[in-house]
Amino acid sequence: MTEIVEGKPIHIGARELVPVVRVETSTRRRAFVGSDGLAGQGWSFVHMRPIAILERSEAGEHRIPIxxxxxxxxxxxxxxxxxxxxxxxxxxxxxxxx
Missing domain, CATH: 1.20.5 (Single alpha-helices involved in coiled-coils or other helix-helix interfaces)
Known part of the structure; x- marks a missing residue:
C-alpha cells in the first residue's frame, strides 16, 4: 500500500514548511492451526521517501520537489x-x- 503523508509543520517566521513523504508498506500474516495448538507469524516492511516540501506563506502555497x-x-x-x-x-x- 502506498500513501502520501504530510509531516509536522515547521514554523519559520511568517512561513510554514511541511515535509511530504511517500510511505510504502507491505505486511504479511499467517496463522497455523494444528492438532498440537496454534502458531502464527508475520512480517512488515515500511519504506519512507521524502518527495517534496510545502512552503505555505501569506502569498500562497508553493511545492518544492525533492x-x-x-x-x-x-x-x-x-x-x-x-x-x-x-x-x-x-x-x-x-x-x-x-
Whole structure:
C-alpha cells in the first residue's frame, strides 16, 4: 500500500514548511492451526521517501520537489554497464571481420 503523508509543520517566521513523504508498506500474516495448538507469524516492511516540501506563506502555497540524485546517478551507471559491453562486442566483431 502506498500513501502520501504530510509531516509536522515547521514554523519559520511568517512561513510554514511541511515535509511530504511517500510511505510504502507491505505486511504479511499467517496463522497455523494444528492438532498440537496454534502458531502464527508475520512480517512488515515500511519504506519512507521524502518527495517534496510545502512552503505555505501569506502569498500562497508553493511545492518544492525533492529529487533523488543518487538514484538518477545509479540508473545512469546501470545503463552504461549494459550498453558498453554490447558496443565493445560489436567493435571486436567488426575489427575481426566476422
Amino acid at each position: 529529487q533523488d540524485r543518487t538514484a538518477q546517478a545509479l540508473g545512469g551507471l546501470l545503463l552504461a554497464a549494459l550498453i558498453i559491453p554490447l558496443l565493445l562486442s560489436v567493435a571486436v566483431r567488426l575489427a575481426r571481420g566476422k
